[in-house]
Structures are given as C-alpha cells and as structure tokens.
Amino acid sequence: MSEETVRLYRSLKRIRRVEEVTAEIYPSDKIKSPVHLAIGQEQVSVAVCDVLGPRDWVGGSYRSHAMHLAKGGSLPGLIAEMYGKETGCCRGKGGSMHVIDVAAGVMGSSAVVGTQIPMATGYALAAKMAGDGSVVAVFFGDGATEEGCFYESLNFAALHRLPILYVCENNGYAIHEPLSKRRARPEGICGAAEALGVPATRIDDGCVFAIRSAAETAVRTMRTGGGPALIEAVVYRWRQHVGPNEDYDQGYRGHDEAQPWKERDQVARLAGMLDPATREAVDAGIEAEIEAAVAFAESSPVPAAEELYADVFA
Amino acid sequence: MSEETVRLYRSLKRIRRVEEVTAEIYPSDKIKSPVHLAIGQEQVSVAVCDVLGPRDWVGGSYRSHAMHLAKGGSLPGLIAEMYGKETGCCRGKGGSMHVIDVAAGVMGSSAVVGTQIPMATGYALAAKMAGDGSVVAVFFGDGATEEGCFYESLNFAALHRLPILYVCENNGYAIHEPLSKRRARPEGICGAAEALGVPATRIDDGCVFAIRSAAETAVRTMRTGGGPALIEAVVYRWRQHVGPNEDYDQGYRGHDEAQPWKERDQVARLAGMLDPATREAVDAGIEAEIEAAVAFAESSPVPAAEELYADVFA
Amino acid sequence: MSSPESRTLRYVDALREAFEQEMERDSTVFLFGLDVDDHLGIQGSTKGLLERFGPERVFTTPLSEDAMTGVAIGAAMAGRRPVHVHIRMDFMLLCMNQLVNIAAKAHYMWGGQVRVPLVVRSMVGKSWGQGAQHSQGLHALFAHIPGLKVVAPSNAHDAKGCMIAAIRDDNPVIFMEHRLLYNTEADVPVAPCEVPFGKARLCTRGDDITIVGVSNMVQEAIRAAELLAEAGVRAEVVDPISIVPLDIATIVRSARRTRRLLVVDNGWTMCGVSAEIAARVAEETEGVRIRRMGFAPTTCPTSPWLEADFYPNPATIAETAWAMARPDAPAWRPDPERARLAWQVQFKGPF
Amino acid sequence: MSSPESRTLRYVDALREAFEQEMERDSTVFLFGLDVDDHLGIQGSTKGLLERFGPERVFTTPLSEDAMTGVAIGAAMAGRRPVHVHIRMDFMLLCMNQLVNIAAKAHYMWGGQVRVPLVVRSMVGKSWGQGAQHSQGLHALFAHIPGLKVVAPSNAHDAKGCMIAAIRDDNPVIFMEHRLLYNTEADVPVAPCEVPFGKARLCTRGDDITIVGVSNMVQEAIRAAELLAEAGVRAEVVDPISIVPLDIATIVRSARRTRRLLVVDNGWTMCGVSAEIAARVAEETEGVRIRRMGFAPTTCPTSPWLEADFYPNPATIAETAWAMARPDAPAWRPDPERARLAWQVQFKGPF
C-alpha cells in the first residue's frame, strides 16, 4: 500500500462520491443545471492531475467535475455553482458545464465540444513564453477529436513544441452515437496525432497507474521543452450522457458492454489495495467534506438581481 | 508519341498559354480582378482531369484557372469573367477567384482557403446517393491542409466511402510562408489522411504521367464504391502568389529553389516528346483559340446596372 | 388556422410530420446531423424517420459542424435537398464560414448557375442551466447576410407549414426552433401545407399598441396582451413568422394605426432583428413611439434567479406596453400571480 | 488633432507605430497571424517588428483561424496580450465560435475570474475584384454579441490611438481596418496616445442634417458634406469611432438639433449598425427623419460596373442627404465630375 495508491484512491473515491451525491440530490430540483457525470471515467483526471503541480493548468468540457476536483478545484464552489448560488465558482453564471478555479489551475471548462482544446493550447503558448516550466493538460472526449480545431491545435502545438498534454477520454460514445458511426478508423486517433507531430499513447484497459505513468513520462519531457503529447485513455461512461441515471434500457447500449468495465472499476480496485483502516479513514474524510460542501451550497445566498449586469466587461 | 501524350501536351500548353497571356494583358488594367496563376503547376489539373469524364465534378480554390480549363470549362467565359463582362462565367459577379462551368462539371471555386473541400465532399455524397458511378476531384494547396475542415471532410468521406479524390497541390508555400513555418511535420499530409482512413499517395517530382496514373487507379477504385483517396502532388509555383510577375527578388525564396522545377517543366518535357509538326499544329490551335477568347471578352458588353440586384435569391 | 382536415398537434410532431411528408414526396430530401437517428430523435422531431426512410436518408454525423455544413451545401448544389440539424443554435457559430461565405453567396457569386436548396434547423435553449453557450438566439447574424432566408415559426401550425416551404425553397433557409415551443399545441392541417415566407400574421387585434414578437416571444406577447386586455389596453400582436423576407408592410400598417410599436425579440437588441424592425418603421413612418425588448445586454447566466431577468416575459412586456400606451397614467404591472401563470414554462431535460 | 509633437502619418504607419510602442512598453504584448512576419508585413503595418521583437513575439501561423483564435484567447486568459491579425474580415467567419462562445463570454460566464485582453485586427477589402468573400464589413455580427468591443477608426490619428487603447483594454476588441484607409494621412502624435472608446467625434458642424459614418464611410460622408456645402446644405458628420461601446448620446444630441439623421455604414443595413443607430435615435427622440445607407442588399460583385453601385459614395450620400434636408426642393445631385474626384479611390494590389 504505497503512498501513491492512497493518494490516488482518495482522489478517485472523492470524485466518485461527489458525483453519486450529485445524482442523489438531482431529483430534488435543487441543482439548477444539467449534469454530465464522469462516474466510471474518474481515473483519467485523477491519474493526469496527480503528475501536475499547482502552477500547471487543466482545461476540459461540460464533463469536468472530475478534472476540477482532481486538480484541487473548490468542492464547495462546484456544488454551490450547480445550485446556482452566489458562492458558486462562477458566481452562479456558469453552472455545471463551466467550472473554473483559477487559484487551483482549473482554466474554466466549455460546453461547445472541442472549444477548450485551442484555448488550452493558448495557455500552453503562454507557459512557453513565460518559460517557467509549467505545463497544461486538456481533457476532451472521443467526439471532440472529430472537430477541426483538434487537428489545428495539435499541429500548432507540435510546431511550437508547446508544453501541453492532450488527453482524450475515449468512452466510445458521443451522446448515444458510437464511434463507429463517426469515424472511419475508430482506432485512428493516435495515428492522426502522430502524423501531426504529437507523440501519442493509447491505454485501453482504464488502468489508473498506466495512465499516470504515461502522463508522467510525457509531462517530464515537456517541462524541458520536449513538446506536446497525447494520451488516449479508453474508458466507459456508466451513467447517461447527461443526467443522474443509468440508461442501459434505452436500447443504444446494453449492460453487457458495461460489465467488463464495472469489473475493472478503479475505485473498487484501489479500495482493495488499501488496508481497511486507512480506507475507512479516507472514506470518512470524504463524506464529511462532501456533507459540508452540500450544506454550504444549500445555505448560500442566491445571487442579487444586479449581478445579472455585472462582469459583461472587465 | 502516344495519343495520350498529345492530349496531355495540348491541355498543359493551353493552360500555360492562357496564364501567360493573362499575365501579359494584366498591366493594361483590362483585367478587373486579382489573378492567382498556376504557371508551373498545370500538370496536376491536367493529369487528374484527364481521367475524369464529363459527368464528374471538380472543385478548387482562387487558383483554379488550370482546373477550369483542364476539365473543359469555357475559356471565353473565363477571360470575360476576368474582364468583368456580362458574358463571364459568373456574369461578372465572381471574378478570377470564383470560376464555374456547371455544364462542364466545374463546381465553382471559392477563395476562402479550404472551403471547397467540404463543399466538394457534399457533391461526392450526392454522387453516391445518385449511384451513377460519377466521382469528384477537389484541388487545394498545402495551406488548405491546415484548416480543420480538411480533416473533418476526409473523415466523413472515409466513413461513407464517398467517391472523391482529394488533390493537394503542395507548392511549399502559403503566400510567402514556407511549409516549415506552418507544419511540424511538413511531410505529414499523407500520413494524416491515412490515419483518417483515406489512402494517400505522394508524388514528388511533378511528373504528369505519375500523377495521372495515381489518379487513374484511385478513380477506378472509387467508381465502384472503393471510397476516397488523396494525392499529394509536390509542385512549384513559378510566379507571385497573386499577380502576373515573378518574385524571386523579394527575399522569401530564390531562383535556385525554382531552377530544378523549371528544368523539369512538364510543358517543355512533353513538347519534346511530340514530333514538331504535331506540336506546331497544337500550338497554332491554342493561339487561335486564346486570341478569339480575348477578342470575345474585349468586345463583350459590361453588365447592366440592374444586374447588381439579380440572383440574390433563386 | 382551423379546418376540418386538421387536428391538434404538438410543435415537435408537426415538424416530424413535415419531414415525413416531404421525404415521401421527394426522394432527394434527406435529413442529417448529430443524433437525428438515435432513440430520442431530436426530442422526437425525427423519430421514426430512420425506420421509414433508411440510413441513406437519415443519418448522424461526426462532430464536425463546419465540414458537415459544407457537405450539406455541396449536396444541395448537386441537386439534393438536405435538412441539416443542430441541437443548439450556438453551435452554428462553428459553420458561419460555410453558411455566409458559400451558402448565402453561391447563387449570386456564381452568376446564377447553382442553387442551394438547404434547410438548417437549430434549436434555441432556455432555462434549466442552459447558460452562456446553449441559449443564444442568433437569427440576427443570419438575417444580416443577403442570400439567407431566416424563419422562426412560433406555433405548431407554422412549424409544419414553414418547414415544408423551407424544404421546397431553392435557397438556404435558417430555421429557428425554440425548445420551449416543442410541447405547445395548435391546430395543424393533415395534408402537406406551406406557410409562405414574408407574410406576417396578426395574432391579436387592438388599437392601442402594436407588439411584434419573434419566435417564442410571440407566445409571451400574446400572454402579455391577455394581461393588458384585463387592464383595458388592446394590443395588436404581430408575428412576422419569417425574418428574411420580412413583411415590414404589415408591421408599418399596424404601427401607423396604433402609433406605438414594441418589438420583443428572442435575441439581443443591439444590431438585432428588433433594431431592424424599429429602424424600418422609423424610416417609413412618423410619430410612432418605438421601444425594443430582448435579451438583457449580457451573457446568459445559468442561475435561475439571474436568468429570470435575462428574458422578456409577459409581465415585463405588459408593463412596458402599458407605459407606452398610457404614458400619463400611473405605472402598472400585472398581478404577479396571474403573470406567473402566464410565463413560468420551464425546460427540464432531457437536454 | 494637431499638436507640436505630432506629424503627418499614413494610417498603416500609425498602426505600426502603435504596435512598436506598445510592444516596447509591455513585454506581454505579442502579434501573430498569417503573414505578419513576411517581407510585406500586412501592407507594412507589421514591418520591422519581427526584426525588433523577434520571432517569439511576431510570428505567422498555420492556416487555422479557428484554433489560432482559441490560442489567442487562451494566451490572453493566461496573462499575455495577443494581437491576432486577419487579412480579411471575411475570414473571421471561421473563428466566430471562439470569439462569440468563449472570448465574449469568458469574463462573465466564469464569474469574473478571467479576462481576455485580446485584439483581433481585420481588414475590409474593396474594389479590384475583391468580391463576395474579400469585401465584407462584418462588424454588426460582433456588435450584436455582449462582451465584445468593436472599433472602426476612420483616420490615421484614431488608428494609432484606438490600437493602443485596444491593446491596453482588458476585453476582447474587434478592430476593423478598411483597406482603402491605409494610405490616408493624418496628424498623429509621436508619443503613445489613447483614443478612448465610446466617445464620438464631430467631424464637421452643421444644422441641416446629421450624417453618421462608420469606418471608411466617415471619409465618404465628409466628402459628401463638402459637396453639400457647395449646394448650401450644412451637414454635421459624426464618427462614432467605436461601435461597442457606442456613444449614442452625441448622435442623439446632434440629430435632435438637425431633425434629420442619415446613417451610412460600411456594411449591410439589415440588422446592421445603421439599424441600431436608427433604432436608438427613434427610441430616444421624436420628430427626427431617419434614413440609412450601406452595402446594397446583395452579395458584392467583382465587376467594377456593378461594384460601383454596391457601395454608398459621396455622390449618393450627398444626394440622399439633400433629399432629406430639402424635401420640397427639386432633387439635386452633385456635379458628376466633382463627385468623381471625391470618391474614385481604387485599390489595385498587392492583395
């Protein structure tokens, strides 16, 4: 039971529980926002953020709760934002799809698929200009790799040897559409990156250690000018595309497809690697933290009416 | 001296002469349009169009005089269009950058780099839906392969096995910027296409027969449902990016770079393969045709004022 | 709108019926875009079409809005009649280049040699945390560009009639559908029918003020007119139906009579459709009091307490109209309880 | 505009000077975009900057407008001050998504946590066969979106002052430069100077009619005012300089006085900046006659015989203004020879 295992477990479990609690609260209508849960795919954010420092940046999509938490983004800020409260990380103006925590290096997530990829590449350009050895990781789904800006960004990053790790969380679906209906070569994502000059690694078993190790190697290289890299982590989304529930009865996919992934669940796997006392202590800490965050969100004030007009311009 | 050689020579020489005559007329201010000449790169259009039939379509960029003529687009219509006359192929509304001849299968060229690529892919989708065995060829520069729509289009074409030949005329420059300042892997265009599921062939010596043969193979495959292909033909632009002159004194490139390409000039090469009598007859025919087209353009009326308001809507 | 051969239909079902009838009639019509063929079928508006017309005519796409728009344009020029679907109008910002630089200009720039019979459907989101990037009514961006038609039907009847007209039109038509209208019902003809573009409808009659609504705001304006009627102000609500072409004559005629014009748009006012209507009326008439309402001049916030003030609603419309119609009377606003009933339509998933 | 520490400079050189001075002052400013570092240097406006500031701060890009805009936005949020250049405004249609969905909304949607100090330069083309895709003034599309500033300086003095103000601004600024203004000269301060946004300038004084011009049309309106003066009509030409923020108060004040407002835009009128100005004046005043001029409601044709009628020019502006100011007098148009002198500026390469 290494320190690393405990650390990764804590992060994995914490995200899992936040997402589960979100799903539990959801039917109450207290959450004023769609939610795109990452249950089943937490390990990508956890593994990558584990090799990043506080001055590094991460960016992501509407499905960014996991990334936000793994990078150290505020949990109360996240929940309060879903509640539409003034204390939310966007002061109630962004909702679940637009989480941000500048102090923690979370650059603000965006809900138009792919938009975060060029933006994060810009952060990497700024990091290179600053020359301080900081790096950027940007998370996106398999669907985002079909947007032109994905290719444009990778080419630019390779050309300028920018310190950016492109992280594709390939869960095989864009909403309900499988990769096979969207890509002639579903296995071609890494190849496209390589053709543009971005070294790419595919990890298909969802192993948190394997992802972490690939990220570590890539990030070490880029801190000293080695340029960008891409990791394609194959994962599986357990819940609906958007919303709190499972959806195996909807016809577009079945339990059988999910089963092997549930058996490989990284939260359970790492839980099994911890001695029970440690695990219970970690779990208890997580529950207390979540309870406090929910209470904070519930008791926070709603935004004042004049907030509507604030911050249109800086 | 095969029939094919004569045919290719005629097309090559005809385009060369039209472009040269355009450059000669240019300083007179009779041409009311920028001109992007293809002198030195004619063989790509000539080779590809030689394997296409009248019901096949071609599409291209602002640099499309060669394509237009090679596919059988009207020469008088082209010149009159440059003159801004009512008899121009766009009735004076498009200019040199937007040539079209629907009857000849020239789909209308577009001056925003890359825009013609998805549009031509749509023609290919329509061809597949019609199921008549017709195909599409779309011409674009190396610069266009940096636009996101290039990748998006190729992926879609591969997914639907569309009958389209993507033809990249790689002349190494986008205006004055060399490929090395725009692409991390200047040799990566074919690789990117392959990663998306589009078989690709690179021809680097500018040989008209080699390009023709690659196009013939690709088109034969796609007429029977074999799906898209890409040809990257490395070529060299002899004149300015836009305008009638040479520009080797401008500092961004030198004569030395052009020299090997001028030695490999396909017009001269094929001229040498013809017996003098044939060549002279071909040449004379071309000169007469061009002279008539210029006279047509010069004597054509200017558009009537009310034409400004015609054809906004169909 | 009623006829013996009609029945009550939801907006979303009226759209579906339009596709079904047109695809049946004309084999060159096809429908594509992200998720058109999944089990939800764009809130039901494309449901069953895959089964009926097959995957060659009803298919999803890669996430490639720019190229897919180009594909739609090319296919249209080559003789097909594509209907391309976006689940949010916000995502059309990815394909502005193809729409503005090609679709709008093709017929003109290529000297009349080609036509672009293309329909681009897009949904406008509202409430339930849609926020900044899932709520924009961007019709003004398209209306600004010559060569694009822009249609925004406000009820199920017009949804069907406009969609059929759009599919039959030889020009690119931007079709704006407000998500909150999907469940609203109207009397819709059973047979294929066309609602012509460029002909506004008078939804209510009145002499005190003309209220022009756009898209969803027609419904809000009608509710406002009900509240106003109780206070003794008779509002004439005009629905232009199509923004391009715009039936300015009907609007001018009404405004000339009422001497007051309030334009309520489902978008921002700055350089918006409300600006165009106000400017045209100002150019063509004199002595008409003019006011505009629309999105607050801000980004759309997600928190419902902020979002409520981002949009015009029957209460604020009624209040504004009252102030215009009764400038010398004390300010009036509708009873909050009645007003609430009139406008608290909330969208709650599925997304 | 004159001062002892100023001299006559061309518009294009004034821009260059602004970059040089700001890049000198602030090492976070950088300038990028297609061709900024080649031997022509965007018509000279970026010439010498590569040599002076090096390729880390002055560099070309791949042909990837969408991603490059995202890169500019990200770099700006991370603390840099990018100036991103497009050689035609038409090409900005490729990056509408990043500009509208991210740049305009970032500060608001992310609760004030980030700022986007970005300048996007774009040139508007005209004449010499620029045509459909190389001539569009698309400022209205940006002005429609809250969160973007939009500036269109009409002379060399304002070009420098607005560019410096734009670079120092903490918001995204869309900077519109008309190609035909590049060679025009004005008195420009030697020292760094800011022209504040949201403050219109009265270019000429007059009591008969207010003419608001935008971008290049300010120059055309001034020439029209000269022609009108010869016919005894005194026009007050107003240059808003910035479209967002818009100094409507100055325009309203002038229009209240002259009772006549003619807005002449360098873009289409439908949902354009001219619509906004007309609507605002109509909302805020009464009894002002209002007219708009702008691009013809068509795509821009290349043939010079057609293109001539696509744009307003001093003769047509003067003629329209006359008809408004002297409604009872017989129609008047300026002597064609004098009018020709006033507006036959033709762009003839390099592209």
Ligand SMILES: Cc1ncc(C[n+]2csc(CCOP(=O)(O)OP(=O)(O)O)c2C)c(N)n1
């Ligand atoms: C540009 C754009 N197009 C379409 C959508 C609608 N949409 C939201 S999520 C999504 C699927 C994205 O799939 P993927 O990138 O694989 O991410 P995942 O949801 O699987 O994590 C789509 C199509 C959008 N938000 N943005």
Ligand SMILES: Cc1ncc(C[n+]2csc(CCOP(=O)(O)OP(=O)(O)O)c2C)c(N)n1
């Ligand atoms: C989208 C877009 N960006 C920029 C331009 C300006 N531009 C015109 S031609 C050109 C270079 C294109 O290079 P390439 O594709 O290699 O074609 P070539 O001119 O070499 O034939 C550029 C950047 C444009 N027309 N469209």
Ligand SMILES: [Mg+2]
């Ligand atoms: Mg996915």
Ligand SMILES: [Mg+2]
């Ligand atoms: Mg090139």
